[in-house]
Amino acid sequence: MYYIGIDVGGMSIKGGLVTQNGEIVARYTVETRRYSEEYGIADDIRKVIDGVLAAGNVTIADIVGIGIGQPGSVDSERGIIRYSNNIPLERVPVVAQLKKFFDVPIYINNDANCAALGEYVFGAGKGYRDIVFVTLGTGVGSGIIIGGKLFEGRECAGAEAGHMVIIAGGEKCNCGRRGCWEAYASVSALIRQTKAAMEKDPSSLMHEEAAAEGKVSGKTAFLAAKRGDKTARQVVDTYIDYVGEGLVNLADIFRPDVILLGGAISKEGERLTVPLQKKMDAEAFGAKFNPRVAVKIASLRNDAGILGAAALVCSTSD
Ligand SMILES: [Zn+2]
Structure with a gap:
């Protein structure tokens, strides 16, 4: 079984297929763009999830859950991006939008919170x-x-x-x-x-x-x-x-x-x-x-975003 971690940034949205030991075995990235009613950030995240599944040669049945690390203010209980400055977003119910396509637990949190969890589960904060x-x-x-x-x-x-x-x-x-x-x-x-x-x-x-x-x-x-x-x-x-x-x-x-x-x-x-x-x-x-x-x-460096988002799944689900 795997986790999917999604790292949303101002330049790109990176996704990774993560093992339970914190190894990233497949990746997929798209460029961040300006989002509208017609094409929202959930559409791009969906693309990244599909890309990660294909790159790892797995299906959604192999996934424990999906975690999303998002800059800005996030309501993690309701799965809503409240607002984000560098990618202009306001009140986006991103988890509900993604749930229509992926029948697994989906979590979202602020990127710094994700990074903390990533270090706690997989990195220098372990133990x-x-x-x-x-x-x-x-x-x-x-x-x-x-x-x-x-x-x-x-x-x-x-x-x-x-x-x-x-x-x-x-x-x-x-x-x-x-x-x-x-x-x-x-x-x-x-x-x-x-x-x-x-x-x-x-x-x-x-x-x-x-x-x-x-x-x-x-x-x-x-x-x-x-x-x-x-x-x-x-x-x-x-x-x-x-x-x-x-x-x-x-x-x-x-x-x-x-x-x-x-x-x-x-x-x-x-x-x-x-x-x-x-x-x-x-x-x-x-x-x-x-x-x-x-x-x-x-200790997680460049992969902190993806691993932190994946850690959201393991720390929330148990
Ligand atoms: Zn201040």
């Missing part, structure tokens, strides 16, 4: 009871698992740690509030911090790195810092400290076994985890006496 997953990407997403269960809050609208304020009256966030963690710890925030430091220091190696890549990116400061550039090191250290403020807050609220970092910035590996662990060990409440909260990099 732990309480985990917090944080994605440092275009935004800052979070997924919280307590006692082996996803914590979603009322009507699944909770677990948005990216919008806790870490600096009152600080930078404006996309959500309308000021000083949100996301406005300091996302890739977009790091780019803003990098550009500001470059402007002040024309001799910084960050200018060279940015020219080589053709733009200022989330890597610019990290690359220049590795070459010994002092200004870049300051940017990186300050950025990591912002990340750490949020992580320690989460540790103080949930005291999980582990906090896992995913998303583009997590590729920096120990350059992140070493200082973050140090900050955690020093600043988490009662750090000397309370159990330690480990800070680690998530």
